Amino acid sequence: MMRSLFRWLRNPDPLLVQNEERFKQLDFRLPLPDYDYVVCDTELTGLHKRKDEIISIGAVRISGLQIELCNTFHTLVRPVKLDANQATFVHRITPEQLRGAPCMEEVLPRFVEYCSGALLVGHCISLDLHFLNLAIRKNLGGILTNPCVDTMTMARLYKELAGKKGVRFASNPGSLVLDDLTTEFKLPRFKPHDALEDALQTAYLFLFLAKKLKSLGVRTLEDIRQLGRKKSEERLF
Amino acid sequence: MANNGQAPSAPDVIVDFLGNIMPFKELDLQLLKDVARHVRVDFFPKGTWLFTMGETEVRFLYLIQQGGVKSFLADDEGNITLKDYRGEGEYIGALGIIRGTVANMNVETVEDTFCFLLPRDIFLDLITSQPGFAQYYLKSFSEKVVSTAYTELRKHRIERRSDEDLYLFSIKVADIIGRTLRKISVGSSVQDAAKMMMRFSVGSLLLYEENEDNIVGIITDKDLRNKVVATGMDMATSVRGIMTSPVTAISSQTVCFDALIKMMSHGIHHLAVEENGKILGVITSHDVMLLQGNSPYLLFKEISTQHSFPALYSLAQKIPGVVRNLINEGAKAGNIAQMVALLNDRVLAQLLQAVEQELGRPPVPYCWLLLGCEGRKELTFKTGQENALVYADPEDECQQQAASVYFKELSERTSNHLANCGYPVAKEQVMASDSQWCQPLRVWKGNYAAWLKGETVAGVIFCGKFFDIRCGYGHEPLLEEIRTKIVKDARKYQGYLASVVDDCITRRAPLAVYRDVLVGEDGKQESLFDIKEQGLAPYISFARILALHYGVRETNTLARLTILAKEERLDSELAGKVQEACEIQMHIQLIHQLHQFEVGTLPDSFIILGKLSELEKKMLRDGFELVGELNDVLKSLAVGTLER
Numbered sequence: 001m002m003r004s005l006f007r008w009l010r011n012p013d014p015l016l017v018q019n020e021e022r023f024k025q026l027d028f029r030l031p032l033p034d035y036d037y038v039v040c041d042t043e044l045t046g047l048h049k050r051k052d053e054i055i056s057i058g059a060v061r062i063s064g065l066q067i068e069l070c071n072t073f074h075t076l077v078r079p080v081k082l083d084a085n086q087a088t089f090v091h092r093i094t095p096e097q098l099r100g101a102p103c104m105e106e107v108l109p110r111f112v113e114y115c116s117g118a119l120l121v122g123h124c125i126s127l128d129l130h131f132l133n134l135a136i137r138k139n140l141g142g143i144l145t146n147p148c149v150d151t152m153t154m155a156r157l158y159k160e161l162a163g164k165k166g167v168r169f170a171s172n173p174g175s176l177v178l179d180d181l182t183t184e185f186k187l188p189r190f191k192p193h194d195a196l197e198d199a200l201q202t203a204y205l206f207l208f209l210a211k212k213l214k215s216l217g218v219r220t221l222e223d224i225r226q227l228g229r230k231k232s233e234e235r236l237f
Numbered sequence: 238m239a240n241n242g243q244a245p246s247a248p249d250v251i252v253d254f255l256g257n258i259m260p261f262k263e264l265d266l267q268l269l270k271d272v273a274r275h276v277r278v279d280f281f282p283k284g285t286w287l288f289t290m291g292e293t294e295v296r297f298l299y300l301i302q303q304g305g306v307k308s309f310l311a312d313d314e315g316n317i318t319l320k321d322y323r324g325e326g327e328y329i330g331a332l333g334i335i336r337g338t339v340a341n342m343n344v345e346t347v348e349d350t351f352c353f354l355l356p357r358d359i360f361l362d363l364i365t366s367q368p369g370f371a372q373y374y375l376k377s378f379s380e381k382v383v384s385t386a387y388t389e390l391r392k393h394r395i396e397r398r399s400d401e402d403l404y405l406f407s408i409k410v411a412d413i414i415g416r417t418l419r420k421i422s423v424g425s426s427v428q429d430a431a432k433m434m435m436r437f438s439v440g441s442l443l444l445y446e447e448n449e450d451n452i453v454g455i456i457t458d459k460d461l462r463n464k465v466v467a468t469g470m471d472m473a474t475s476v477r478g479i480m481t482s483p484v485t486a487i488s489s490q491t492v493c494f495d496a497l498i499k500m501m502s503h504g505i506h507h508l509a510v511e512e513n514g515k516i517l518g519v520i521t522s523h524d525v526m527l528l529q530g531n532s533p534y535l536l537f538k539e540i541s542t543q544h545s546f547p548a549l550y551s552l553a554q555k556i557p558g559v560v561r562n563l564i565n566e567g568a569k570a571g572n573i574a575q576m577v578a579l580l581n582d583r584v585l586a587q588l589l590q591a592v593e594q595e596l597g598r599p600p601v602p603y604c605w606l607l608l609g610c611e612g613r614k615e616l617t618f619k620t621g622q623e624n625a626l627v628y629a630d631p632e633d634e635c636q637q638q639a640a641s642v643y644f645k646e647l648s649e650r651t652s653n654h655l656a657n658c659g660y661p662v663a664k665e666q667v668m669a670s671d672s673q674w675c676q677p678l679r680v681w682k683g684n685y686a687a688w689l690k691g692e693t694v695a696g697v698i699f700c701g702k703f704f705d706i707r708c709g710y711g712h713e714p715l716l717e718e719i720r721t722k723i724v725k726d727a728r729k730y731q732g733y734l735a736s737v738v739d740d741c742i743t744r745r746a747p748l749a750v751y752r753d754v755l756v757g758e759d760g761k762q763e764s765l766f767d768i769k770e771q772g773l774a775p776y777i778s779f780a781r782i783l784a785l786h787y788g789v790r791e792t793n794t795l796a797r798l799t800i801l802a803k804e805e806r807l808d809s810e811l812a813g814k815v816q817e818a819c820e821i822q823m824h825i826q827l828i829h830q831l832h833q834f835e836v837g838t839l840p841d842s843f844i845i846l847g848k849l850s851e852l853e854k855k856m857l858r859d860g861f862e863l864v865g866e867l868n869d870v871l872k873s874l875a876v877g878t879l880e881r
């Protein structure tokens with residue numbers, strides 16, 4: 001008990017401090033290709049904000065608005081509670097596979113390093129970030145302070161702006177679910193419910209939206225922040 | 238899955254993608270994975286200019302994952318010439334990288350397009366280290382790719398029935414000479430020859446005169462049996478009296494398939510193998526047979542011995558089965574058509590002989606003519622019958638009467654038998670059983686003269702298939718007379734030329750294969766491709782028109798082109814390209830029809846483009862590009878600027 005309390009109170013890991021330093025001076029008015037991004041996705045044991053845990057992290061890096069296929073991050077994570085539950089049927093990761101996986105404590109430093117200097121991108125990124133930061137706070141005594149971009153916000157913004165220009169979308173009007181957007185924008189399709197494949201799927205969506213938004217006059221992070229600000233539930237930066 | 242500290246492997250998506258496209262699929266998996274690790278993904282919305290001609294430095298090989306691009310040239314006045322469409326699985330930028338130049342064409346995306354980008358240096362490494370790479374990108378029709386295409390066709394489109402690895406097309410005759418060559422002087426006695434054959438247990442001896450290298454003939458054990466023993470000839474007679482002379486020889490570098498064709502068409506079982514004018518040895522039909530399980534040769538032999546109609550019907554049904562075996566052995570469509578023609582001709586000959594048996598001797602000599610694709614020896618699967626009959630000019634009215642009655646009966650019966658053999662009767666097709674196409678020689682000569690003048694014959698205007706004729710059975714000199722007449726009159730009259738060239742040019746091939754559709758010059762798109770009409774017809778008509786114009790007697794399209802090139806009537810490089818385009822399309826058609834045959838539908842020539850591989854589509858596209866060039870040749874022919 002004392003030990004875990006100590007963890008909560010200890011100074012953040014130097015990795016996190018370094019990471020934070022990098023964003024202190026970040027200028028949000030640069031064009032989108034000028035930033036590096038990490039698109040990430042996590043698989044969870046469930047959606048309970050305090051009980052559930054991350055069991056897989058997948059991420060790809062983007063620089064110059066191109067996906068670097070040589071620089072991906074993919075790992076399983078051994079959770080504290082190791083029993084099959086309903087989510088097993090979704091992501092098809094078995095308890096056996098998880099038993100052999102590294103634990104969060106081993107995974108996190110590598111992941112924090114992987115994200116260093118990059119903006120975090122995800123589809124509904126706040127959810128992934130919640131679970132990631134929960135674990136990071138526990139293991140490294142801090143949180144990821146990387147600015148975030150949510151592809152869900154970008155998609156809503158793109159649909160709004162394109163709609164005003166008369167672009168009509170065929171299927172699933174209004175849906176912002178990753179799978180529906182993939183169909184609607186006719187993106188190449190990846191295997192769902194695998195952290196790396198989902199991250200790739202999101203990265204494709206991000207490239208698509210970034211370039212499409214550019215043609216609609218949305219060029220910088222600041223533009224997205226201004227125009228995309230609508231509801232409070234979606235985390236933007 | 239978990240990457241415990243090691244460098245992560247490239248995601249499956251790119252490895253799978255590269256593993257399915259040429260020429261990357263030829264790389265071994267480890268190298269492919271290494272290459273894949275350097276790939277980046279980029280997205281270009283519809284309407285993005287990727288390259289500007291003469292300006293853009295090409296830093297990546299762009300591999301299209303999804304979407305499509307067009308490449309085009311723009312001149313000073315802003316006129317745009319569309320060069321090409323490229324779609325999924327295809328590349329852009331290779332030429333610029335290899336040559337180290339800036340982009341040589343404008344490239345713009347015509348759809349939202351995702352590309353895999355392979356950095357220039359990595360690509361150049363592959364070009365220098367992988368022999369197939371430079372070749373693939375530089376030579377659109379290099380032989381290597383063509384043969385890779387055939388292999389691919391065979392591998393992917395045909396299931397092999399067993400683990401048969403047969404060698405008719407890869408083994409040279411030099412490699413199957415089994416026994417040491419045995420020779421004997423042509424002056425030796427029959428008995429000495431027989432002793433020598435027994436001693437060395439061989440079935441044949443070569444005969445020399447004066448010195449051992451001067452081979453003058455061959456005797457086989459069959460000669461001893463049939464010419465000596467059976468006739469009670471004196472054993473002391475010299476072998477000169479029973480030998481076959483001269484010896485039919487074949488070059489040592491010929492593949493066994495051609496040896497087989499030669500034996501079948503000459504009706505012999507032994508061939509001398511020669512190299513630099515020297516005989517190396519003898520091969521027999523048996524040696525060739527050993528290479529092959531289910532052989533066309535055995536079928537040929539079986540047909541040759543059958544005279545009863547029902548037996549011939551069922552043997553004829555076995556012919557398509559031969560096609561499958563030949564494809565498996567590596568035959569090209571041209572080879573197969575040659576073999577099928579031999580077999581079909583054999584069936585026809587047996588049928589006609591049997592019909593003659595029923596009707597009695599014909600009053601005058603005749604020749605059964607084959608027209609159209611059978612006349613060109615380009616038929617593989619049986620389509621409708623196309624035939625006609627010519628008979629020698631009768632001496633008087635009485636003989637004329639007899640001839641027209643006899644040949645009417647003969648052709649009707651034969652036509653029915655052919656239908657029973659599986660060659661369907663179609664209404665609109667030319668058939669010998671139609672009295673209009675069963676005529677004495679002088680009528681035929683008149684017909685051809687009229688056609689070549691540009692006139693109609695009984696409502697029929699110049700029609701290509703009548704000029705692709707050959708003798709299926711009968712008295713060949715009749716056909717040769719017709720041919721001579723055609724050559725002479727084509728020289729004399731030019732009436733046919735303008736309209737035939739015109740017809741050919743209006744049948745212009747589609748501009749491009751783009752993803753899974755054909756895009757015509759007018760922008761019209763189709764997903765079904767009639768390979769016979771849209772693909773092959775322009776090449777066939779082209780070869781026919783030139784052959785007519787320059788008096789080439791050959792009817793086979795590939796052979797016509799060879800002769801035209803040899804006689805310097807046609808640029809030999811162009812001729813070669815047309816032949817390659819022709820062969821690959823014939824092959825695609827052949828495999829399509831084989832598949833239809835095997836699932837029990839009637840063979841047709843409609844290809845669904847979506848089912849073709851990326852390489853096959855590339856070959857089609859390269860072939861289409863030729864058609865414009867061919868039309869130009871024809872146009873200048875029609876306006877008479879070409880020298881005769």
